[in-house]
Amino acid sequence: MLSRRTKTLEELLRWVEKDLPGEVAVHRMLPPRQAVTAPFGPLDPRLVAALAERGVTSLFTHQQRAVELACSGRNVAVVTPTASGKSLCYTIPVVQGILEDPAARALYLFPTKALSQDQMAELYALIEKTGADIRTFTYDGDTPSAARQKIRTAGHVVITNPDMLHTGILPHHTKWVKLFENLRYVVLDELHTYRGIFGSHLANTLRRLKRICAFYGSKPVFICCSATIRNPGELAEALLEEPVALVAENGAPRGEKHVLVYNPPLVNRQLGIRRSALLETARIATEALASRIPTIVFTRSRINVELLLTYIRQGLAACGGSPDIVAGYRGGYLPSERRTIEKGLRDGTILGVVSTNALELGVDIGSLSLALLHGYPGGIAAAWQQMGRAGRRSGLSAAILVASSFPLDQFLANQPDYLFNASPEHARINPNNLYILVNHVKCAAFEKPFVQGENLGTAETGDVLNYLEEQGVLHLAEGRYFWQDASFPAENVSLRSATSENYVILDVTHPERPVVLGEVDRPSAPMLIHPEAVYFHAGQPYQVMELDQEGMRCLVKRVDADYYTDADMAVRLQLLDVFDSAESWGWGEVLLASRPTVYKKIRLGTHENVGYGYVHLGEEQMHTTGMWLLFGEEVLPSGWSDDLRSSVLAGTAHLLRSTAPLFLMCDRTDISVHSHVRDPHWERGAIYLVDNVPGGVGLAETAFAMRGHLIRAAKEALAGCPCERGCPGCIGIFSGESGNVKASVRELLGMLGRASA
């Protein structure tokens, strides 16, 4: 099936267009761009020499501008596409600053540990060449306690993550006196990830950081790097609450780049069934890798990573290639395993990698020629970030999106212009979200007593302090509020909504010496590692022998399975308490529970169902807050079938989910929506908008308070959307014979307006 002759990338693209049975919905060429460079400016000769040794003799204009701004003491935010040399934007000012003043210190914040390790290596390589005694350390959960003391006092550059800053550094700031007294630069990389609730938490953490810096007499300059989003400058200023100079014009060169959307062929025209996008993706990846074209494959789930990996390896072996040139890379692999893969990618022993979105974050894996997207990742910015992983300063690169059978993917295949014309998502934060603010006021009071009249970024601080004093958490004496509680507040505040609890997977194939295989995060465990599941790790199947929920361990054994398992999850939303209501609206406490029910055994390769079993596990529960909107018989036209009602409610919920973040100042992923045609509690149609954070962070409450705006905005968004029958930007995509869902949603919203007027 595979041609033996290797192909160039151009030939591969022609092969996809001409020889593959599917249809290329669009093929665009993005023209190459010349580099625009500028001289170094006044830098220390040691630094200039070190850069030259690493092959850098001039800077791209955006780098030069960022360096100039930072060195003159201005906060700066740089928008940096892949391969634009972003790390120099902060490395140069930082190293220059320390060369000028050896007491100066810098703090790097990366959202993930992997990035910290990566940047550490890169920074170290440059510093070594300057010959100066500049010490860089990573400080995170993995740092051995013996090394911590030294890092606190001797580290010039401390590389860490926001969570560690929040729980490990700020509450112990007296151990970091040297750092805080001399903190000159704070580097915030991957700025675009700090949006929604996570961003609101980070903004408050930065308020605390600046407060501690002021205590020790320093005022750091912030250097931020962001991938392309709609409002990078606005986001940076919202996070820092200081003026930030935006550097958006990219001076880096780019080779010619091709973007394709490929739709697998119809195998049953009447039922509209297409060939599996996963198998088609594997086929293209195999062909590319057999031709030694460096390739990255993105897919949405961990199971798919393993399946793609398995198929690509089988394909390579079938055409006489080495299966080891491709690796998986996803959450749950051990850090050492990841390091090995990253190294293999850099030195060329590994040519291809299959990933969820872990690599989207920017770990340096060298230059890749081809990015293959198995399915639309769900957002414009995310799609371009994934496609951007293939990109070279010169020469050809390409990105191919293989459309899956999901309605959203089929929409893109039918209207590929959407991909090129829709603007990337807006990043919003709300640092004054009361719930988040109160928690950080507590943390800040723990770090240093508040003086009466002192604010943590907002004038509401005083009221919060008085409230906490009344609660006995703070003690007011001589005009200052002292922490007066035995707890350690930062430990009870997670910056991220997702839990950090993981199951450890133990391979007990040889029971006398169990080996740690990897990890699975707690929410995914019921799905992936329930008893009897076949779990794939790095392409090798394992059978789950035991899931120890108390000990958070999962015992697995190597098996020779020709199938994998896929569990069905039952999700249940239950109303627990009504806090307030008005007309058909209300908000209160809800329970979101999920539980795997049955699992299917699915044969590798053919994906046919070869058996099933029941899963006996308890529910994963989350208590949070939710807002609801009810639809009685008076608003739902009696002529609508249950099928249409279901689609209309789901479409309305989707519309609310797209428009609500504007009012809630959150990210789409911070909320979830649920629609019930007949809600068990209210006994009528209902839509819920739920805080996607345990305990809730006030989003449902705000949504309830702003319900009038919410519905008006939804109507406007619907009216303003140019699509005919629905698109990802408004109500989502519906297939089947429900009729024109968009028109029906419009009708429903119209009736709502009348009912509440």
Next chain:
Amino acid sequence: MSDLRNRLERFFSPAPERKREQRQDRGYGEPGAEQGQNGTPDAISAHRREKGAAVGEFLGVRGLPEGKWLRRGVYLVESRHSLEEPHGTVPLRGLGESGVALSCWGGGSAPVFFDLETTGLAGGTGTYAFLAGVGRLEEHDFVVRQLFLASPAFEPDWLEMLEELLAEGTSLVSYNGRAYDMPLLQTRFALARRTSFLEELPHLDLLRLSRGVWKGDLESFRLVEVEKQVLRFVRGEEDVPGALVPELYGAYLRSGNAAVLDGVFLHNRWDILSLAALQSLLGRLASEGGTEARDCLRAGRLWARAGETEKASRFWRKAGEDPTQRSEAFRCLAQAAARRKEWPVAEEFWRASLSGGGFSLVPLVELSKIWEHRLRDMDKALVFAEEALRLLLGQRAFLPGPLWERQRMELRKRVERLRRRAAQQGPQQER
């Protein structure tokens, strides 16, 4: 504003009980806060005096034990204890001598015993100390000075006075002070934007020492447990469990009534007395080997950990004179010899330890190892390994299944290997 208040209450509303309790605590001048202190000895309340109250009154503090205000917000309570009166079963005499005997671990001739009561165990910058007990020998008495911080607002002054008190001797003595109290003080000094010389003072941490001495003998090394088992001192009902201390200080801060802290003052004073008694006991152990043969073993362990192998061996040899401690003493001597790589000596001690009785798998295995790897006689090594295996097989009922199984696997492998090696080596040796 009222809207914000409503939202705050909805988000963080405390349980109804807590609200009620706080309202009671708040009313300044209400006697309510005294409830729940039924163990409070009347004697202490009676001793309260109003002298020096001017500063205290200004702060609205009532109900402190007899003492005096040193500065605004800093209060001193002093108590004297006769050296004739033992603490538990341990007399407090000779604190200077015991300090010197422990100089190798930071002790000194004029020890200053100290212990802090804090607002929590969480660590970090939000935890502070409000009461420091400082004990030392003065003429014919053991004097405990307790420095009380009436409000966190006056911490800098309190720190300064504390530093003075602690610097009055040659060295500091604490229980877990190296890991807890001293870092906490460093944090407090840093927050006051000043440095302290306290960290440079010699510092004897009795917890570390106790762990080394009574390892395996005590289940817990909490001070109250060591007091009970070693000093035979049992605290009265008036004692406040350490876990309640932060809460009580919080109650005091809200009400201004320091009577709720009576039990905390007492608790802290007992801590200091126990420290003194414990040092006295450990000093005797280190210099004389204590009163019984087991203590000689412990003394040996103590010196061995300090790297004083000569001293350690002397104590072990002495312990070996007692038949009940012989096998353990010889094991210690064997291990010490092995550390010095004196293999024949180690071999001899291991063999001697076998005659002491007890479950002797360890010596047999060690003997087998020495013969195999050091003295290189596979036949002898095999004899000991086989003996060990035979012994283990008879012990099945006494060991946890997996442990027994693992040891059996290991021993069988050892025996098999030694059989092979003995077969290779055997003929040559016979010649």
